[in-house]
Each structure stands twice: as C-alpha cells, then as structure tokens.
Amino acid sequence: MTTRRVLAIAALTGLLCAPTVAAPATAATGGRADVLTVPAVAVTGGWADALTVPAMAVASGRVHVQAVAMAGGRAAALAASAVVPVSAAGAVVPVLDARARVAISARVEALTARAVAAAEVAHAAVSRATAGSLVAQFRFDGGRATGIADESGLGHTLRLVTGNGGVVRAVPHNRGQALRFPAKCTGKPRTCAHAALQSPSTATLNPGTRNISYGASVLLPRDQTTKGQNVVQKGYSTSTSQWKLQVDGAAGRPSCVLVGAKPGIKIVRSTVSVADGRWHDIECRRRGTALTVLVDGAVRGNRLIAADLSITNNRPLSVGGKGSYADNDQFHGTVDDVWVRVG
Numbered sequence: 001m002t003t004r005r006v007l008a009i010a011a012l013t014g015l016l017c018a019p020t021v022a023a024p025a026t027a028a029t030g031g032r033a034d035v036l037t038v039p040a041v042a043v044t045g046g047w048a049d050a051l052t053v054p055a056m057a058v059a060s061g062r063v064h065v066q067a068v069a070m071a072g073g074r075a076a077a078l079a080a081s082a083v084v085p086v087s088a089a090g091a092v093v094p095v096l097d098a099r100a101r102v103a104i105s106a107r108v109e110a111l112t113a114r115a116v117a118a119a120e121v122a123h124a125a126v127s128r129a130t131a132g133s134l135v136a137q138f139r140f141d142g143g144r145a146t147g148i149a150d151e152s153g154l155g156h157t158l159r160l161v162t163g164n165g166g167v168v169r170a171v172p173h174n175r176g177q178a179l180r181f182p183a184k185c186t187g188k189p190r191t192c193a194h195a196a197l198q199s200p201s202t203a204t205l206n207p208g209t210r211n212i213s214y215g216a217s218v219l220l221p222r223d224q225t226t227k228g229q230n231v232v233q234k235g236y237s238t239s240t241s242q243w244k245l246q247v248d249g250a251a252g253r254p255s256c257v258l259v260g261a262k263p264g265i266k267i268v269r270s271t272v273s274v275a276d277g278r279w280h281d282i283e284c285r286r287r288g289t290a291l292t293v294l295v296d297g298a299v300r301g302n303r304l305i306a307a308d309l310s311i312t313n314n315r316p317l318s319v320g321g322k323g324s325y326a327d328n329d330q331f332h333g334t335v336d337d338v339w340v341r342v343g
Contacts, residue, residue, distance in 0.1 A: 132341035135204045141176035158197040163324040166195030178336035181320045184224045189326040196321035206312040207342045214340040215283035220275045220333035225252040230329040240313035245284050256284030256293045260309035270300035
C-alpha cells in the first residue's frame with residue numbers, strides 16, 4: 001500500500017465506514033462512558049492500517065473522533081472527524097459523519113499532503129493535556145472583587161481596574177463563588193462601564209516558544225454577545241506578542257489567539273457557541289505546532305502554527321477585558337476558575 005492511501009471500499013450505499021471496535025471506558029458517569037480511547041487495527045488482504053483513535057465524549061453522549069492512520073510508520077489516512085455513538089456496554093461503532101462521506105468507486109481514496117498534516121495535528125491535539133507547570137490559578141472563592149490571590153503560589157495577585165463606574169460582583173457558583181463583569185451597554189463606548197482584573201507581568205507568564213495551555217469557566221447569556229469579548233489574556237495583538245482566550249461575535253463562539261514577534265495573528269475558533277446562559281469550560285492549548293480550542297473537554301477546533309512562534313511581553317495578565325478604557329473588549333458574563341500552565 002502506498003503511504004497516502006486510505007482504507008475505503010464502501011457498501012452499496014457508497015458511504016465510507018470504519019470497523020467496529022470494542023472500546024474500554026476510562027471514565028464513566030451514570031453508566032455512560034465519558035472518555036474513550038479506541039485502538040484498532042484493520043487488516044484487509046494483507047494491508048495493515050494501524051488506527052490510533054483518541055476520542056473524547058461530549059454531553060450528548062456521542063464521541064467526536066480525530067484519527068491518523070499509520071502505514072509503514074508514516075501518516076497515511078483519515079483527515080475526517082468521526083461521530084461515534086456510545087452504548088451502555090461501552091461498545092462503539094465508528095461511522096464517518098456527512099462531512100466525511102466521500103464518493104468512491106470500490107477503490108481507495110488518496111489524501112493530499114495538506115490533509116495528512118491536518119490529521120497529524122488533530123491526532124496530537126486530542127489527548128488531554130496535563131503537562132506543564134501551573135503558573136496562575138484563580139478560583140474567586142474569597143468573595144473579593146480585587147486583591148484576589150493567585151492560588152498557584154506564584155504571587156500573581158489580581159487587582160480591579162475600572163472605568164465609568166464599572167464593578168465586578170461575586171456571585172454563587174457550585175460550592176464557591178465566581179465573578180460577574182459589567183453587562184452589555186447600548187450607549188457610546190466612552191460612556192459604558194468597564195472593568196478588568198490585572199496582575200503585573202512576570203517572566204513565568206511568558207511562554208516564549210514553549211507549550212502553553214490556559215482556560216476558564218464562563219457563563220454568557222445569549223443577549224450579552226458582542227463583536228469580541230476577552231476572557232483572559234497577556235499582551236496585545238497590535239503592539240506586542242500575545243496569548244488570549246476570547247468569545248467572538250453574535251454567535252458567541254470562543255477562540256484562542258496567539259501572536260508572535262513576527263506579524264500575523266494565529267487564531268482558532270470553536271465550532272460551537274457558549275452563549276446559552278449555562279456554564280462552559282473553555283481551554284486553549286498550544287502543543288508544538290498545534291493550536292487547539294476545547295469546549296467542555298471536547299476539541300472544537302485546531303490549526304497549525306509555526307514551531308518558532310514566540311510570546312514574550314511586559315504587559316499585564318488581564319481577566320474580563322484588556323483594561324479599563326473604552327475599547328477594552330469587555331466580557332459581559334461571569335467568569336470562574338481561570339488558570340495558566342506553561343511547559
């Protein structure tokens with residue numbers, strides 16, 4: 001088999017299907033597997049395609065899979081997402097969704113080099129990140145709107161900066177508290193209330209070219225979306241390097257942004273919205289040349305970035321907006337559990 005040939009040969013329906021595999025559940029809630037790792041080997045007529053399929057379940061009880069097929073040690077297959085129904089017994093039957101259905105004629109589908117590269121990125125990004133040193137963490141459980149201690153122990157105390165009477169209020173969340181930022185304003189930006197939490201820059205918050213992951217829990221009502229709202233960031237895209245988590249547009253889709261010393265904003269947007277008035281966990285993750293956005297533990301977007309993209313600046317760590325001025329990209333919801341890991 002050539003290095004870029006994919007398992008194929010559909011049934012008479014012409015839909016591409018994957019083999020049935022037994023999936024051990026590594027985590028379960030209420031009898032339903034939440035996280036599955038599915039190794040499979042398909043052997044047909046002497047062809048051995050080793051498929052490593054890490055899968056993460058979403059709330060609907062279905063699993064979104066990114067796969068990379070290996071042939072002779074080289075990436076050869078699948079640039080598509082598979083949707084895997086989960087049964088109570090933990091068995092799964094991978095079936096490629098409509099986007100992955102291809103018109104084939106009893107032969108093998110070839111992938112371009114670009115598709116293979118994209119598949120490699122997806123495969124590398126799916127595994128849950130636990131690496132890296134915790135360099136900042138804020139749970140907001142002290143009921144304070146300023147002078148908020150950094151629970152990583154590294155001293156990145158957050159202090160409130162405001163404009164036009166902006167306030168941040170502590171509200172109940174789970175067994176602790178979260179912080180609610182100013183609501184959406186219909187007046188002129190210069191008259192609207194603004195508020196953000198900031199901590200001075202330190203070297204530990206500058207990843208350079210190292211891996212970085214960061215995230216937060218957010219609650220954003222549908223009627224509070226705007227063009228762009230910053231959740232957590234360090235640096236500015238127009239004047240310095242930057243890493244940032246934001247929620248974009250009327251649809252309220254989260255995105256992850258990296259800006260290096262060289263021109264060009266690298267952004268990956270989620271395919272799903274978080275503007276539904278419910279709590280969601282959002283994570284941005286850089287691993288080598290992969291930039292990934294996760295929502296509630298599921299990968300919702302990824303892209304390639306340069307390995308030498310470096311982020312180092314002397315700007316403050318900011319939560320809820322980039323400052324207290326009019327054009328601060330104010331977050332108009334509630335934030336909890338902000339964290340940053342580097343390395």
